[in-house]
Amino acid sequence: MREVHARFPEITIHASVACNVRDRAAMERVKAAGATQFVASTALNTFERIAALKGTADEVGIGVELLIHSNRCVTGVGGCRLYDYFAPYFEERVVHDSDGTSRTKLIGNPDKGGVCYRPCIGHHVPEIAARFPDKILTYLDRSNNEIYHLLEDVPRYIALGVTTLKIQGREYPAQLIGELTRIYRRLVDQTLAGAPDVAGARAALGPVLAERDQCRNAKTGELHDRLLGKMAAAGTGGVGTDWDPNSEEARLRKAEAPA
Numbered sequence: 001m002r003e004v005h006a007r008f009p010e011i012t013i014h015a016s017v018a019c020n021v022r023d024r025a026a027m028e029r030v031k032a033a034g035a036t037q038f039v040a041s042t043a044l045n046t047f048e049r050i051a052a053l054k055g056t057a058d059e060v061g062i063g064v065e066l067l068i069h070s071n072r073c074v075t076g077v078g079g080c081r082l083y084d085y086f087a088p089y090f091e092e093r094v095v096h097d098s099d100g101t102s103r104t105k106l107i108g109n110p111d112k113g114g115v116c117y118r119p120c121i122g123h124h125v126p127e128i129a130a131r132f133p134d135k136i137l138t139y140l141d142r143s144n145n146e147i148y149h150l151l152e153d154v155p156r157y158i159a160l161g162v163t164t165l166k167i168q169g170r171e172y173p174a175q176l177i178g179e180l181t182r183i184y185r186r187l188v189d190q191t192l193a194g195a196p197d198v199a200g201a202r203a204a205l206g207p208v209l210a211e212r213d214q215c216r217n218a219k220t221g222e223l224h225d226r227l228l229g230k231m232a233a234a235g236t237g238g239v240g241t242d243w244d245p246n247s248e249e250a251r252l253r254k255a256e257a258p259a
Contacts, residue, residue: 001033001034001035002032002033003034004034004076005034006034007034008078008106011036012036013034013035013036013037014035014036014038014039014065014071014077015030015033015035015038015039015160016038017040017041017042017070017077018069018077018078018110018111019038019039019078020043020076020077020078020079021038021039021040021041021043021057022040022041022043022053022076023043023056024056024059024060024121026038027056027057027060027062028060028064031060031062035062036062036063036162037062037063037064037065038057038062038063038064038065039065039166040053040064040065040066040067041066041076041077041079042067042070042072042073042077042148043072043075043076043079043097043257044076045072047149047153047157049150050066050157050160051160053085054160054161054162055204057070058161063163063164064162064163064164065078065162065163065165065166066150066157066158066164066165066166066167066168067166067167067168068149068150068151068154068157068165068184069148069149069150069168069180069184070148070149070166070167070168071145071146071147071148071168071216072143072145072146072147072148073120073145074120074140074143074144076091077083078111080120082119082120082132082136083108083109083110083116083117083119084257085119085131085132086108086131086227087108087109087115088234089108089117089230089231089234090106090107090108090109090112090114090195091106091108091114091230092104092105092106092107093106093107093114108121109227109228115223116223117223117224117226118145118220118223118224119131119132119227120140120144120145121144121145121220122220122224122227123137123140123141125224125228127228127231128224128227128228138215144152147212147213147216149205149209151183151184151187151198151201151205152171152198154184154185154187154188154191154196154197154198154201154204155191155198158188158191158192162190165184165188167180167181167184170216171216171219172212172215172216173215174206176211176215177211179208180205180208180212182217183204183208186201187201188257212230229238229251
Protein backbone atom coordinates (compact mmCIF):
# COMPACT_ATOMS: atom_id res chain seq x y z
CA MET A 1 0.00 0.00 0.00
CA ARG A 2 2.81 2.40 0.85
CA GLU A 3 4.57 1.71 -2.44
CA VAL A 4 1.41 2.12 -4.52
CA HIS A 5 0.52 5.35 -2.72
CA ALA A 6 4.05 6.71 -3.17
CA ARG A 7 4.12 5.93 -6.90
CA PHE A 8 0.49 6.80 -7.69
CA PRO A 9 -0.69 9.30 -5.05
CA GLU A 10 -3.83 10.10 -7.04
CA ILE A 11 -5.22 6.56 -6.59
CA THR A 12 -7.89 6.04 -3.93
CA ILE A 13 -6.82 3.22 -1.61
CA HIS A 14 -9.50 1.68 0.58
CA ALA A 15 -8.67 0.03 3.92
CA SER A 16 -11.08 -2.91 4.09
CA VAL A 17 -13.81 -3.35 6.67
CA ALA A 18 -11.72 -6.33 7.82
CA CYS A 19 -9.25 -3.80 9.25
CA ASN A 20 -11.98 -3.10 11.83
CA VAL A 21 -11.10 0.60 12.11
CA ARG A 22 -12.92 2.19 15.03
CA ASP A 23 -10.43 4.55 16.70
CA ARG A 24 -7.74 7.15 15.99
CA ALA A 25 -4.81 4.72 16.35
CA ALA A 26 -6.25 2.41 13.68
CA MET A 27 -6.95 5.37 11.36
CA GLU A 28 -3.39 6.63 11.71
CA ARG A 29 -2.03 3.13 11.09
CA VAL A 30 -3.90 2.57 7.81
CA LYS A 31 -3.19 6.13 6.66
CA ALA A 32 0.53 5.62 7.28
CA ALA A 33 0.28 2.47 5.17
CA GLY A 34 -1.12 4.51 2.26
CA ALA A 35 -4.88 4.31 2.66
CA THR A 36 -6.85 7.38 1.63
CA GLN A 37 -10.09 6.15 3.16
CA PHE A 38 -11.27 3.29 5.35
CA VAL A 39 -14.47 1.29 5.81
CA ALA A 40 -15.81 2.04 9.29
CA SER A 41 -16.06 -0.92 11.65
CA THR A 42 -19.49 -2.55 11.63
CA ALA A 43 -19.23 -2.68 15.44
CA LEU A 44 -20.28 0.99 15.39
CA ASN A 45 -24.04 0.58 15.50
CA THR A 46 -25.42 4.08 16.15
CA PHE A 47 -25.36 7.36 14.26
CA GLU A 48 -23.72 9.05 17.24
CA ARG A 49 -20.79 6.62 17.28
CA ILE A 50 -20.29 6.89 13.52
CA ALA A 51 -20.49 10.70 13.71
CA ALA A 52 -17.81 10.69 16.40
CA LEU A 53 -15.65 8.43 14.22
CA LYS A 54 -16.10 10.80 11.27
CA GLY A 55 -15.00 13.74 13.44
CA THR A 56 -11.82 11.91 14.39
CA ALA A 57 -11.21 10.90 10.76
CA ASP A 58 -11.44 14.57 9.73
CA GLU A 59 -8.74 15.39 12.28
CA VAL A 60 -6.53 12.55 11.03
CA GLY A 61 -7.16 13.52 7.41
CA ILE A 62 -8.65 10.31 6.01
CA GLY A 63 -11.98 9.57 4.33
CA VAL A 64 -14.72 7.41 5.82
CA GLU A 65 -16.51 4.68 3.87
CA LEU A 66 -19.68 3.34 5.46
CA LEU A 67 -21.43 0.01 4.95
CA ILE A 68 -25.09 1.00 4.90
CA HIS A 69 -26.37 -2.51 4.12
CA SER A 70 -24.32 -5.39 5.51
CA ASN A 71 -23.76 -8.10 8.11
CA ARG A 72 -22.67 -6.65 11.41
CA CYS A 73 -20.55 -9.65 12.51
CA VAL A 74 -19.69 -10.34 16.15
CA THR A 75 -17.49 -7.47 17.48
CA GLY A 76 -17.38 -6.03 13.96
CA VAL A 77 -16.12 -7.53 10.70
CA GLY A 78 -12.40 -8.19 11.16
CA GLY A 79 -12.66 -8.08 14.95
CA CYS A 80 -13.96 -11.61 15.54
CA ARG A 81 -11.78 -14.68 16.12
CA LEU A 82 -14.50 -17.22 16.89
CA TYR A 83 -13.60 -19.09 13.71
CA ASP A 84 -10.32 -20.17 15.39
CA TYR A 85 -12.30 -22.67 17.44
CA PHE A 86 -12.85 -24.55 14.18
CA ALA A 87 -9.29 -24.41 12.85
CA PRO A 88 -9.05 -28.23 12.54
CA TYR A 89 -11.77 -28.04 9.88
CA PHE A 90 -10.32 -25.33 7.64
CA GLU A 91 -9.98 -26.35 3.98
CA GLU A 92 -7.11 -25.27 1.77
CA ARG A 93 -8.09 -24.24 -1.74
CA VAL A 94 -5.70 -23.05 -4.44
CA VAL A 95 -7.17 -20.51 -6.86
CA HIS A 96 -5.59 -19.43 -10.14
CA ASP A 97 -5.74 -15.97 -11.67
CA SER A 98 -5.93 -15.29 -15.40
CA ASP A 99 -2.30 -14.09 -15.41
CA GLY A 100 -1.07 -17.46 -14.17
CA THR A 101 -0.53 -16.54 -10.54
CA SER A 102 -1.88 -18.76 -7.78
CA ARG A 103 -3.06 -18.16 -4.25
CA THR A 104 -3.98 -20.49 -1.40
CA LYS A 105 -7.17 -19.71 0.50
CA LEU A 106 -8.35 -21.22 3.76
CA ILE A 107 -12.08 -21.98 3.69
CA GLY A 108 -13.35 -21.27 7.21
CA ASN A 109 -10.79 -18.54 7.93
CA PRO A 110 -11.94 -15.17 6.57
CA ASP A 111 -8.54 -13.61 7.32
CA LYS A 112 -6.86 -16.02 4.91
CA GLY A 113 -9.11 -15.40 1.94
CA GLY A 114 -11.73 -17.98 2.80
CA VAL A 115 -15.35 -17.61 3.81
CA CYS A 116 -16.25 -17.99 7.49
CA TYR A 117 -18.35 -21.00 8.56
CA ARG A 118 -20.46 -18.55 10.65
CA PRO A 119 -20.33 -20.59 13.86
CA CYS A 120 -21.66 -17.52 15.71
CA ILE A 121 -25.11 -18.14 14.23
CA GLY A 122 -24.82 -21.90 14.53
CA HIS A 123 -24.35 -22.11 18.29
CA HIS A 124 -27.80 -23.69 18.57
CA VAL A 125 -26.38 -26.74 16.74
CA PRO A 126 -25.04 -29.16 19.40
CA GLU A 127 -21.91 -30.15 17.45
CA ILE A 128 -20.97 -26.51 16.90
CA ALA A 129 -21.86 -25.38 20.42
CA ALA A 130 -19.67 -28.15 21.88
CA ARG A 131 -16.53 -26.40 20.68
CA PHE A 132 -17.35 -23.12 22.46
CA PRO A 133 -16.77 -22.50 26.19
CA ASP A 134 -19.89 -21.56 28.17
CA LYS A 135 -18.95 -17.88 28.41
CA ILE A 136 -18.82 -17.61 24.62
CA LEU A 137 -22.21 -19.30 24.29
CA THR A 138 -23.65 -16.86 26.85
CA TYR A 139 -22.22 -13.96 24.87
CA LEU A 140 -23.64 -15.26 21.59
CA ASP A 141 -27.10 -15.60 23.12
CA ARG A 142 -27.24 -11.82 23.51
CA SER A 143 -24.99 -10.60 20.68
CA ASN A 144 -25.16 -12.17 17.25
CA ASN A 145 -24.04 -11.72 13.66
CA GLU A 146 -27.04 -9.65 12.64
CA ILE A 147 -27.79 -8.22 9.24
CA TYR A 148 -28.62 -4.53 9.22
CA HIS A 149 -29.34 -1.53 7.02
CA LEU A 150 -28.99 2.20 7.65
CA LEU A 151 -31.56 3.42 5.11
CA GLU A 152 -33.28 5.78 7.54
CA ASP A 153 -30.06 7.65 8.24
CA VAL A 154 -28.72 7.95 4.68
CA PRO A 155 -29.59 11.69 4.49
CA ARG A 156 -27.80 12.31 7.80
CA TYR A 157 -24.68 10.42 6.70
CA ILE A 158 -24.54 12.42 3.47
CA ALA A 159 -24.83 15.64 5.49
CA LEU A 160 -22.07 14.32 7.76
CA GLY A 161 -19.74 14.15 4.77
CA VAL A 162 -19.13 10.41 4.61
CA THR A 163 -16.94 9.78 1.54
CA THR A 164 -18.54 6.56 0.28
CA LEU A 165 -21.72 4.60 1.01
CA LYS A 166 -21.31 0.87 0.42
CA ILE A 167 -23.57 -2.19 0.04
CA GLN A 168 -22.30 -5.67 0.89
CA GLY A 169 -23.26 -8.03 -1.89
CA ARG A 170 -20.93 -10.95 -2.42
CA GLU A 171 -23.39 -13.68 -1.40
CA TYR A 172 -26.47 -12.32 -3.15
CA PRO A 173 -27.71 -12.64 -6.75
CA ALA A 174 -26.82 -9.78 -9.08
CA GLN A 175 -30.49 -8.94 -9.64
CA LEU A 176 -31.05 -8.52 -5.89
CA ILE A 177 -27.98 -6.29 -5.51
CA GLY A 178 -29.12 -4.29 -8.53
CA GLU A 179 -32.48 -3.60 -6.87
CA LEU A 180 -30.83 -2.65 -3.57
CA THR A 181 -28.50 -0.31 -5.44
CA ARG A 182 -31.41 1.36 -7.28
CA ILE A 183 -33.26 1.99 -4.01
CA TYR A 184 -30.27 3.53 -2.27
CA ARG A 185 -29.12 5.44 -5.36
CA ARG A 186 -32.56 6.97 -5.72
CA LEU A 187 -32.52 8.06 -2.08
CA VAL A 188 -29.00 9.48 -2.43
CA ASP A 189 -30.02 11.48 -5.52
CA GLN A 190 -33.16 12.74 -3.77
CA THR A 191 -31.10 13.78 -0.76
CA LEU A 192 -28.59 15.65 -2.90
CA ALA A 193 -31.54 17.39 -4.59
CA GLY A 194 -32.88 18.40 -1.17
CA ALA A 195 -35.98 16.18 -1.15
CA PRO A 196 -35.25 12.73 0.32
CA ASP A 197 -38.21 10.35 0.28
CA VAL A 198 -37.20 8.02 3.11
CA ALA A 199 -40.73 6.60 3.45
CA GLY A 200 -40.82 5.68 -0.23
CA ALA A 201 -37.40 4.07 -0.02
CA ARG A 202 -38.49 2.10 3.06
CA ALA A 203 -41.57 0.79 1.25
CA ALA A 204 -39.50 -0.25 -1.78
CA LEU A 205 -36.93 -1.97 0.43
CA GLY A 206 -39.39 -4.23 2.26
CA PRO A 207 -39.88 -6.95 -0.40
CA VAL A 208 -36.15 -6.92 -1.20
CA LEU A 209 -35.27 -7.58 2.44
CA ALA A 210 -37.38 -10.73 2.45
CA GLU A 211 -35.52 -12.11 -0.57
CA ARG A 212 -32.18 -11.05 0.93
CA ASP A 213 -32.93 -12.92 4.15
CA GLN A 214 -33.86 -16.07 2.24
CA CYS A 215 -30.56 -15.93 0.35
CA ARG A 216 -28.51 -15.38 3.49
CA ASN A 217 -30.26 -18.14 5.43
CA ALA A 218 -29.66 -20.57 2.58
CA LYS A 219 -25.96 -19.62 2.40
CA THR A 220 -25.58 -19.97 6.16
CA GLY A 221 -27.21 -23.40 6.04
CA GLU A 222 -24.77 -24.50 3.33
CA LEU A 223 -21.80 -23.31 5.41
CA HIS A 224 -23.04 -25.09 8.53
CA ASP A 225 -23.61 -28.31 6.54
CA ARG A 226 -20.08 -28.01 5.17
CA LEU A 227 -18.62 -27.53 8.65
CA LEU A 228 -20.63 -30.41 10.13
CA GLY A 229 -19.49 -32.62 7.27
CA LYS A 230 -15.86 -31.80 8.00
CA MET A 231 -16.39 -32.48 11.70
CA ALA A 232 -18.07 -35.80 11.00
CA ALA A 233 -15.26 -36.83 8.66
CA ALA A 234 -12.75 -36.04 11.39
CA GLY A 235 -14.75 -38.24 13.74
CA THR A 236 -15.14 -35.59 16.42
CA GLY A 237 -17.76 -33.16 17.57
CA GLY A 238 -16.47 -31.25 20.58
CA VAL A 239 -12.83 -30.95 21.54
CA GLY A 240 -11.94 -34.41 20.25
CA THR A 241 -8.64 -36.22 19.97
CA ASP A 242 -6.94 -33.38 18.08
CA TRP A 243 -7.05 -31.11 21.14
CA ASP A 244 -3.71 -29.57 22.09
CA PRO A 245 -3.72 -27.72 25.45
CA ASN A 246 -0.87 -25.50 24.24
CA SER A 247 -2.51 -24.54 20.97
CA GLU A 248 -3.93 -21.21 19.91
CA GLU A 249 -7.37 -22.74 20.28
CA ALA A 250 -6.62 -23.57 23.92
CA ARG A 251 -5.56 -19.99 24.53
CA LEU A 252 -8.79 -18.72 22.98
CA ARG A 253 -10.89 -20.97 25.23
CA LYS A 254 -9.25 -19.35 28.25
CA ALA A 255 -9.71 -15.83 26.93
CA GLU A 256 -12.49 -13.51 27.94
CA ALA A 257 -15.63 -13.46 25.85
CA PRO A 258 -15.59 -10.71 23.17
CA ALA A 259 -16.41 -7.29 24.61
